[in-house]
Amino acid sequence: MQRPSVVAALRAAGCVFAEDEAELILSTARTPEEVSAMVERRAGGLPLEHVLGWAEFRGLRIAVDPGVFVPRRRTEFLVAQAAALAGREAVVVDLCCGSGALGAALAAHLDRVELHAADIDPAAVRCARRNVARANGVVYEGDLYAPLPAALRGRVDVLLANVPYVPTGEVGLLPAEARVHEARVALDGGSDGLDVLR
Ligand SMILES: C[S@@+](CC[C@H](N)C(=O)[O-])C[C@H]1O[C@@H](n2cnc3c(N)ncnc32)[C@H](O)[C@@H]1O
Numbered sequence: 001m002q003r004p005s006v007v008a009a010l011r012a013a014g015c016v017f018a019e020d021e022a023e024l025i026l027s028t029a030r031t032p033e034e035v036s037a038m039v040e041r042r043a044g045g046l047p048l049e050h051v052l053g054w055a056e057f058r059g060l061r062i063a064v065d066p067g068v069f070v071p072r073r074r075t076e077f078l079v080a081q082a083a084a085l086a087g088r089e090a091v092v093v094d095l096c097c098g099s100g101a102l103g104a105a106l107a108a109h110l111d112r113v114e115l116h117a118a119d120i121d122p123a124a125v126r127c128a129r130r131n132v133a134r135a136n137g138v139v140y141e142g143d144l145y146a147p148l149p150a151a152l153r154g155r156v157d158v159l160l161a162n163v164p165y166v167p168t169g170e171v172g173l174l175p176a177e178a179r180v181h182e183a184r185v186a187l188d189g190g191s192d193g194l195d196v197l198r
Contacts, residue, residue: 001032001036001039003022006022006025006026006035006040007019007022007041008037009043010022010039010042010043011084011143012043012144013042013043013044014044015042021042021048022174024041024048024052025038025042025051025062026050028052028053028054029093032195033168038051038052039138045176045177045180045181047177047178047179047181047182048068048093049064049070050064050065050070050181052064052132053065055070055099055101056073057071057073057075057076057101057104057105057109057124058076058079058101058105058108058109060101060104060105060108060112062099062100062101062104062131063099063125063130064099064122064127065099065127065129066123066181067121067123067181067183068098068099068121068123068124068181068182068183069098069099069124069182069186070099070128070182071098071099071101071102071148073161075089075101075102076105077100078160078162079082079102079105079106079109079160082102082106082158082160083109083110084155085158086106086109086110086158087157088110088111088112088157089110089111089112089113090106090110090113090157091104091113091116091152091155091156091157091158092107092110092113092114092115092116092156092157092159092160093116093117093118093148093152093156093158093159093160094106094115094116094117094118094128094132094137094160094161094165095117095118095144095145095159095160095161095162096118096119096120096144096161096162096164096196097117097118097119097124097128097130097139097152098121098124098127098162098186099124099127099128099131100117100124100127100129100130100131100132100137100139101131102160102162103115103117103128103132103135103137103160104131104132104134104135104137106158106160106167107132107134107135108135112139113135113138115132115135115137115138115148116137116138116139116140116148116152117132117137117139117140118139118140118141118142118144118145118147119140119141120142120185121183121185121186123183124183124186125139125140126193130139131143138158139175155189162163163189163196163197163198164185164186164187164188164189164193164195164196165189165193165194165196165197166187166188166189166193167189167190167191167192167193168188168189168190168191168193169191170193171184171187171188172189
């Protein structure tokens with residue numbers, strides 16, 4: 001598929017930023033067949049980041065596997081706040097890490113980091129392991145703090161956590177990209193949306 005056909009197919013599927021998305025698909029796909037397959041998946045409603053297999057986050061290319069929460073650009077704010085607090089070296093925990101984007105981005109900002117991340121979803125854990133590898137980060141699977149090693153107690157400088165925050169009754173109102181293609185456990189924050197945060 002040539003660029004104009006990619007743009008036309010994406011636009012027909014309702015992609016508002018068809019030109020930008022076409023650019024990303026054309027620069028990510030390795031073969032013409034892959035371009036067609038990506039356009040088809042995107043036109044079918046898959047989030048762009050799941051189609052590409054990556055998302056940009058604080059200038060990093062973060063791998064995002066199917067079903068794993070797509071790191072939102074607005075969460076870069078949280079990492080900026082953490083970076084301002086962290087000094088040049090830190091022991092960092094990224095709790096409810098999803099793809100591991102937050103920990104990976106904070107690690108990239110620091111001179112020295114000991115990075116630990118955890119998530120309850122095995123797919124997220126697998127994905128995060130790839131994304132924190134550059135920082136020699138370790139990713140654990142389990143509920144909140146439970147899987148973290150006891151040796152971390154009292155040594156954590158920065159705790160990052162972007163947890164599920166959508167009230168259960170409002171999950172059905174989310175756009176299909178989130179509602180259908182991101183794991184329910186990544187979205188549902190309980191009756192008032194604050195269960196996990198509490
Ligand atoms: C909103 S997503 C955020 C992911 C990542 N922090 C980010 O901002 O891209 C929430 C994540 O929390 C994880 N999660 C939900 N409940 C959890 C729990 N009880 N313990 C650990 N992780 C949990 C989900 O699997 C999901 O990856």
